[in-house]
Amino acid sequence: MRTENLARAAMAEAPKDLRAWLAHLAERGKLAVAREGVALADELAAISKRLERERAVLFPRPEGHEIPVVANLFAARDWVAESIGSDEEQLLTRFLAAARAPLPSREVSSAPVQEVIHSKVDLLRQLPIPKHNERDSGPYITAGLLIARNPRNGTQNVSIHRCQISGPNRIGVLLLPRHTLSYFRMAEEAGGALEIAIVIGVHPALMLASQAIAALDEDEMGIAGALLGHAIEVVKCKTNSVRVPAHAEIVIEGRILPGVREPEGPFGEFPQYYGPRADREVIEVDMITHRAQPIYHTIVGGGYEHLILGGVPREATLLQHLQRSFPNVLDVRLTRGGTCRYHLAIKMHKIADGEPKNVIMSAFGAHYDIKQVVVVDKDVNISDPDEIEWAVATRFQADRDLVVISGALGSKLDPTTNNGIGAKMGLDATVPVDAPELEFKRIHVKGEEDVDLAAVLEKDPNAAFSRVVSRAR
Structure with missing residues (x-):
């Protein structure tokens, strides 16, 4: 309500x-x-x-x-x-x-x-x-x-x-x-x-x-x-x-x-x-x-404008499609680097190992344009390309977490395809369900969120710097 x-x-x-x-x-x-x-x-x-x-x-x-x-x-x-x-x-x-x-x-x-x-x-x-x-x-x-x-x-x-x-x-x-x-x-x-x-x-x-x-x-x-x-x-x-x-x-x-x-x-x-x-x-x-x-x-x-206009509505309908089968999918993002069409990031609350691969296959079936899917955990900000890359760098291994599908229909506007026929790739960049707590625990500085920068920083940094330097002499 x-x-x-x-x-x-x-x-x-x-x-x-x-x-x-x-x-x-x-x-x-x-x-x-x-x-x-x-x-x-x-x-x-x-x-x-x-x-x-x-x-x-x-x-x-x-x-x-x-x-x-x-x-x-x-x-x-x-x-x-x-x-x-x-x-x-x-x-x-x-x-x-x-x-x-x-x-x-x-x-x-x-x-x-x-x-x-x-x-x-x-x-x-x-x-x-x-x-x-x-x-x-x-x-x-x-x-x-x-x-x-x-x-x-x-x-x-x-x-x-x-x-x-x-x-x-x-x-x-x-x-x-x-x-x-x-x-x-x-x-x-x-x-x-x-x-x-x-x-x-x-x-x-x-x-x-x-x-x-x-x-x-x-x-x-x-x-x-x-x-x-x-x-x-x-x-x-x-x-x-x-x-x-x-x-x-x-x-x-x-x-x-x-x-x-x-x-x-x-x-x-x-x-x-x-x-x-x-x-x-x-x-x-x-x-x-x-x-x-x-x-x-x-x-x-x-x-x-071309990219954003096409991206947001597709994200909404892709999210709807995925949540029908996977209600623990939390959010999706068609990345700008992926032309807001080809590369999809999916955030989910992972319940079982192997589940991200099912989500990847479902995403490929949702729209033929999608050629790459990265699935990440709920602690990853999928609006930040650096966060997505970090998840792949620290939670993905190609020999066990990679899904490749060849000969699938994609976008005919993708010059790497053969009249739209090409390969699709999925990356499971999620933490194993049974991983020890500290093995994938993200580092955090206590109190970072509560810092009031206006209260702790000098209003005139140039003058403050001069004072510090003069004292050092």
Whole structure:
């Protein structure tokens, strides 16, 4: 009950939309504003990268375009918690609660996102779409929620895909083997196009929910509603049946064309390598709608925002998956060094030897992206890479604690795999259950936690140092 009360109190403080989140960041000195006229190709991304660990950046009139661009909405894990009115300790708990009890969206007849309508589409003229990494094939929509409807039952899916601008009304899109691709195959097998919408500029909760490892036909919009404590208002697109967030900034309405594949890529991806050029699916755009004065959100491919946005929702759903079979699993972390996708650290209260290896195998089955798992004891801080490495250095032996699985499906964006087929490795860095108490007892300085540094340290260290030196003479 106490956790529920904390969640309710936190939700009351969550920013209400993208604009409120930006105002929240500005109030806390976490929003930078660039000069007008920054170039959309390279320069905008370069500035964003320099500030990606510190501040969000707003770019007014990029290359003279009337629509401003914003980047770096998430520069750290605690920002993710702030965006949904939570604290970092409760973040995964909040996300899990939302995933377990989603709030269905509520349809409305009119919406701010449809205040302006472009029935004749010219993507690069009407929207300030940046080019990010040096070898990217051109401008990309990187922070757009791609919303698709199951052509058989109308259930919606929300996800993010890289979207290359290939023409005035044409977009090349990479569809990995997840739900959007499943819907498209249904439509293509029936001989039709898949109706979709690309939504740009939404509340951070919608971005987070889009990255949940949800079941097929589980609408991520409901997870976003539960995160915010109220149903997301949606409106029907003007040219198709897709329902989109009413308070979004921009919507691109279109269709994924059946039987059409065109070159897409290269593009700088989350592993910090370029996803290769290949023939991909194609979206034909029918209409653009937006607010009267919209804000365009972009994510620099492979940057911190890209990693953090994908990491936290996956952590929550991975934790849920593991705790179904292993309730003594306490926490998980997709490490930044592991691209917030490939390397997973698991903290558990170990009950029996051998159990960590079962946990490792369960983690590999939870998501194909995971290629390395380290299991540690409950005394290890898995938010600290040094602590994880220390556990491996002092509690792991390769000949008894290593699990290797070859020929398993992994990420096709991992350049070390053969079209996604590669090896997976698990490390049991836990203490044996029957180990003598002092053998693995961590050293500790008594009273360290109680030291009041303000009370014991001199306020002017330079003057104090001079006094000590003068006495020594």
